Amino acid sequence: xxxxxxxxxxxxxxxxxxxxxxxxxxxxxxxxxxxxxxxxxxxxxxxxxxxxxxxxxxxxxxxxxxxxxxxxxxxxxxxxxxxxxxxxxxxxxxxxxxxxxxxxxxxxxxxxxxxxxxxxxxxxxxxxxxxxxxxxxxxxxxxxxxxxxxxxxxxxxxxxxxxxxxxxxxxxxxxxxxxxxxxxxxxxxxxxxxxxxxxxxxxxxxxxxxxxxxxxxxxxxxxxxxxxxxxxxxxxxxxxxxxxxxxxxxxxxxxxxxxxxxxxxxxxxxxxxxxxxxxxxxxxxxxxxxxxxxxxxxxxxxxxxxxxxxxxxxxxxxxxxxxxxxxxxxxxxxxxxxxxxxxxxxxxxxxxxxxxxxxxxxxxx
Amino acid sequence: xxxxxxxxxxxxxxxxxxxxxxxxxxxxxxxxxxxxxxxxxxxxxxxxxxxxxxxxxxxxxxxxxxxxxxxxxxxxxxxxxxxxxxxxxxxxxxxxxxxxxxxxxxxxxxxxxxxxxxxxxxxxxxxxxxxxxxxxxxxxxxxxxxxxxxxxxxxxxxxxxxxxxxxxxxxxxxxxxxxxxxxxxxxxxxxxxxxxxxxxxxxxxxxxxxxxxxxxxxxxxxxxxxxxxxxxxxxxxxxxxxxxxxxxxxxxxxxxxxxxxxxxxxxxxxxxxxx
Numbered sequence: 064x065x066x067x068x069x070x071x072x073x074x075x076x077x078x079x080x081x082x083x084x085x086x087x088x089x090x091x092x093x094x095x096x097x098x099x100x101x102x103x104x105x106x107x108x109x110x111x112x113x114x115x116x117x118x119x120x121x122x123x124x125x126x127x128x129x130x131x132x133x134x135x136x137x138x139x140x141x142x143x144x145x146x147x148x149x150x151x152x153x154x155x156x157x158x159x160x161x162x163x164x165x166x167x168x169x170x171x172x173x174x175x176x177x178x179x180x181x182x183x184x185x186x187x188x189x190x191x192x193x194x195x196x197x198x199x200x201x202x203x204x205x206x207x208x209x210x211x212x213x214x215x216x217x218x219x220x221x222x223x224x225x226x227x228x229x230x231x232x233x234x235x236x237x238x239x240x241x242x243x244x245x246x247x248x249x250x251x252x253x254x255x256x257x258x259x260x261x262x263x264x265x266x267x268x269x270x271x272x273x274x275x276x277x278x279x280x281x282x283x284x285x286x287x288x289x290x291x292x293x294x295x296x297x298x299x300x301x302x303x304x305x306x307x308x309x310x311x312x313x314x315x316x317x318x319x320x321x322x323x324x325x326x327x328x329x330x331x332x333x334x335x336x337x338x339x340x341x342x343x344x345x346x347x348x349x350x351x352x353x354x355x356x357x358x359x360x361x362x363x364x365x366x367x368x369x370x371x372x373x374x375x376x377x378x379x380x381x382x383x384x385x386x387x388x389x390x391x392x393x394x395x396x397x398x399x400x401x402x403x404x405x406x407x408x409x410x411x412x413x414x415x416x417x418x419x420x421x422x423x424x425x426x427x428x
Numbered sequence: 429x430x431x432x433x434x435x436x437x438x439x440x441x442x443x444x445x446x447x448x449x450x451x452x453x454x455x456x457x458x459x460x461x462x463x464x465x466x467x468x469x470x471x472x473x474x475x476x477x478x479x480x481x482x483x484x485x486x487x488x489x490x491x492x493x494x495x496x497x498x499x500x501x502x503x504x505x506x507x508x509x510x511x512x513x514x515x516x517x518x519x520x521x522x523x524x525x526x527x528x529x530x531x532x533x534x535x536x537x538x539x540x541x542x543x544x545x546x547x548x549x550x551x552x553x554x555x556x557x558x559x560x561x562x563x564x565x566x567x568x569x570x571x572x573x574x575x576x577x578x579x580x581x582x583x584x585x586x587x588x589x590x591x592x593x594x595x596x597x598x599x600x601x602x603x604x605x606x607x608x609x610x611x612x613x614x615x616x617x618x619x620x621x622x623x624x625x626x627x628x629x630x631x632x633x634x635x636x637x638x639x640x641x642x643x644x645x646x647x648x649x650x651x652x653x654x655x656x657x658x659x660x661x662x663x664x665x666x667x668x669x670x671x672x673x674x675x676x677x678x679x680x681x682x683x684x685x686x687x688x689x690x691x692x693x694x695x696x697x698x699x700x701x702x703x
Contacts, residue, residue, distance in 0.1 A: 243516055245531060245555040399512055399551045403592035410598060 074192070078109065078136035081168020083257035083282040085124040086205040094197060095190035102191060104154040105201040105282055106141045108170050110186035113160050117149075118184045122167045122259045137186060139163065139170040140202055140282035144256045145317060148226055150183060151175040153286070160185040167258030169282055206280025209294060210301025212336060216249075217412035218300065218311045219405065220337040222328070222364075224353035225318035229343040229369030229392075231261045234314045235268035236392045237341070240401025246310050247271035249303030253296045254284040254323055255316030270312075272303045284316075289326050293333060300336070310405065319356045329360055338415070339408030342387075343369030350381035350389075366390045366404060431483035433476055436522075442498065442509075444518040447471045447491040449479025450527070455486030459530040459557050460522075461684065462515070463491045466539030466563075466670065467503070467619065473670060474538065481680040488527045492518060494544075503543035504576050505551065506589050512548055536560040536683045538670045539619075543567070546605075550579070551592065553599035560606045560683045563613055563634050563668055566621050567641040570597055570648035577629060601649040604657040608682055609638035610666030610673060617668065634668065 075089040084107060095109055102108070112135040120128045121137060131137075144152045144164035152164040155172040162173040162183035173183050191199045219237065223230040231252075238250040249272035250265035257277045265273040276284050279295030296313070303311050313336075315324045327333045342357065342364035344350040350367050357363060364387055371377045372391035381389055394400045431449040438445040461482055463474035474491035482489045494502035494511055501507035519533065535556045537545030542564035549556040550568065561567075572580035575590030579597060582588050614635040616622060622632065630637040642660040649656035663677025673679040 243513075243520075244552055245516075397513075398516060399506065399589075399592055402552060402554070403595035406595035406599070 074109070074138070078138050079121055079129055079131075080124045080138045081140065081257075082122040082124055082126070082259045082262075083140040083142070083168040083202065083277055084138055086277065087200055087202065088205070091194045091200055092192045093195040094193050096193050096197065096199060097190040099156045099158050099188055099191070101199075102141050102154070102156050103201070104142050104287070105203045105280070107192035107200040107202070108139050108141050108156065108161075108186075109189045109192050110137050110139060110161065110170060111135070111189055112137060113185040113187045114182075116163075116182045116184040117180050118163045118166045120166060121163075126259055126263065128166075131184060136189075137168075138192060139168045139186065140257065142169040142171060142256070142281075142283035143285040143287075144169050144171065144283055145285040145321060146177075146226065146256065147317075148177050149180055150177075154283075156188045158188060161188050162186070165256045165258055165283075167256065167282075169256055202277060202282050203280035206295075207278055207298050207302050210298045210305070212297040212300050212332075213304035214416050216300055216304045216308060216311055217338040217405075217409050218313055218336045219339045219341060219408055221312060221314045221341045221343060222324065222353075222357075223315075223318055223343040223369065224349035224356075225320075225345060227370075228318070228345045228349060229372075230314050230316075231264050232392055233341055233343050233368045233395060234261075234312050235264045235270075236395035237312050237401055237404075238265060238270040239268040240396045240398050241310055241312075241405060242269045242271065243396075244398035244402040246402075246405075247308050249274070249300075249306070249308035249311040251296075251299050251303065251311055251313045252276065253299065253313050253315055254292060254327070255314075256283040256285065261314070272306045272308045274299050274302060278302070284323055287323070289323070289330065292323060292327065293330065296333070296336070310409070319353055328357070328362060334362065338412035339365045339405070341365060342367050344381065345370045346374075347371060347377045347380035347384060350387070351384050354385045354387060363387075365408065368392070368395065429483065431475075431479040431489070433472070433479060435472075439521070442514065444514045445471075445493045445495070446518060446522075447475035447493065448522075449475040449482060449489035449491070451483035451486050451488065453486055454488065454527060456526065456529045458485060458487045458528065459533045460488040460490055460528045461534045461536060462519070462545075463489055463683070464535070464537035464541030464544050465491065465493070466537075466541050469493060469495070470670065474541070477671060477674045478536070478680050478683060481684045485684060487684070490519070490522060490533075503540040503547075505544055505547040511544060512551060515548065516552075530557070531555075532557040534558040534560075534683075536562065537564070538562045538673070539565060539668070547576070547593070549603065549605075550596055550600050553596045553603060556603060558604045558606075560608060561638075562608045562670075562673060562679060562683075563610060564638065564641075565619060565634060566626060566630055566637055568593065569629065569641065569644050570601070571644065573629065577626060597648070598652055598654065601645060601652060601654045601656065604659075605642075605645060606659045606661060606682055607638045607642040607645075608661040608663060608673070608677075608679060609635050610668060610677065611635065611662040611664050612667040635662065 250270035252275035502511035542561035574582040579594035
């Protein structure tokens with residue numbers, strides 16, 4: 064039987080609330096339910112750090128990193144995580160000790176770990192955080208209200224051949240360059256696992272609007288239904304347009320082989336949103352492989368970027384093998400070069416918008 | 429009423445100084461005018477001579493000062509010192525002071541400043557609401573000649589700016605553009621860039637070059653099915669002197685017209701494109 068605990072102390076002050084909970088109204092937290100079997104992705108979990116492992120710090124909702132101590136009370140979000148260079152895990156809770164899957168505040172059950180990773184930080188779930196009506200708080204309830212995709216907002220997609228190929232750097236650099244060229248840019252992380260690193264990188268670059276899937280009500284998009292992810296992306300784009308963005312630069316997390324990314328790129332609604340596509344690659348082979356994968360599904364990148372651009376030899380190899388230009392971070396940051404890169408994409412988007420309007424097409428349909 | 433003329437020193441090592449002509453009553457919803465000097469660096473004259481009419485419209489004149497040490501080749505915009513980045517930074521700073529609220533600005537330039545102005549507008553057409561070039565010595569044409577004479581590719585390297593200007597050409601050709609030159613500015617002088625190729629492409633004097641460039645813009649727009657908004661204005665009684673262009677040629681009225689709906693703008697391009 065579920066035994067609710069009434070919170071007798073202010074949970075806000077006595078626990079570390081993770082970044083993934085940033086949209087949650089803490090005043091809604093009234094009680095704790097201990098029926099962990101009922102947990103579903105997105106639920107808020109009050110836990111106690113049992114043992115500090117791989118994640119020694121937690122990213123807090125206020126944007127600060129915080130050292131973890133055994134005994135810390137933390138509020139995390141139950142979720143799945145996909146990170147080939149860290150952990151892969153599922154939105155399940157072991158009452159004896161669950162795994163902190165991401166520093167941004169995702170708790171679940173670790174299933175795969177990279178060989179260089181130690182054991183996850185162990186968090187004992189004390190219960191699910193619920194409101195006065197004993198409804199479990201879930202980040203989905205705090206997401207933006209659903210919005211249709213705005214037809215008039217050009218979208219530049221940034222995808223990567225793999226993790227750590229340079230996608231986030233590319234988004235930040237392009238947002239910075241276009242911002243200096245006079246555009247109000249939205250930098251959006253459409254998929255991935257909640258964390259503030261990329262969010263902060265976009266903000267530091269001067270993006271006019273910064274958002275991620277958590278703003279659309281998901282702590283992680285891994286293993287979420289495609290329709291939900293697509294609806295979330297529409298909402299983030301709609302929100303960006305309402306906040307005055309003129310261009311959206313949208314990052315899809317992980318590599319082209321990752322399940323949700325691959326599925327999204329096959330999805331007409333996602334493909335149709337892109338006015339341009341930038342592929343971040345680690346090296347020349349990644350460039351070839353990435354272009355082949357994209358070509359197989361009828362897509363072609365406008366340019367390559369990423370770690371490959373650090374090496375003149377790799378750049379030359381990638382360009383020769385793919386026929387696609389490589390553009391470096393410094394060039395994306397340059398307002399003149401960023402504008403030149405975006406100009407044909409903006410023209411493409413404008414042409415498509417005009418054609419859609421003439422045909423009476425509703426992009427959100 | 430005369431505007432308040434004030435000098436704003438450079439704020440930092442790579443920053444631009446400028447002269448500002450500030451109206452006593454600012455209309456912050458009107459775009460400012462950026463007026464760029466020629467190679468004699470007469471930024472103060474730009475602000476002073478255009479400032480009076482701008483003030484009557486409630487508009488600010490920003491006359492940047494590209495000094496010879498940091499921006500020896502500012503006319504070509506992207507050469508050493510990156511004059512474009514310096515102007516972008518200056519405009520961002522000034523806009524933060526609340527002098528205007530529009531995201532874009534009108535851009536005019538005289539002589540070397542006209543070179544800067546049209547190349548800047550080609551790179552950043554999204555930032556320029558209206559362009560006026562006055563007595564440029566030569567131009568970047570909207571053709572496939574290698575930059576800086578055209579927007580074609582030179583070497584494909586990282587300093588290959590032609591394609592970057594070409595990328596914005598459609599939007600550039602949609603701008604209202606006035607090409608002005610003294611009617612008597614029809615002889616090359618010691619500052620006129622000469623050579624067989626440029627003479628063949630552009631002509632030998634500023635008046636001829638202005639006309640050829642305006643015609644080239646009109647043709648390029650038409651080829652792209654863009655309704656050209658390009659005007660050519662010959663300033664009567666004027667040679668190559670900015671003050672005379674203002675005082676005799678009423679250049680201030682051309683740079684700062686009463687209305688954007690100048691019927692001559694469409695009339696010129698239509699006449700030039702007529703069979």
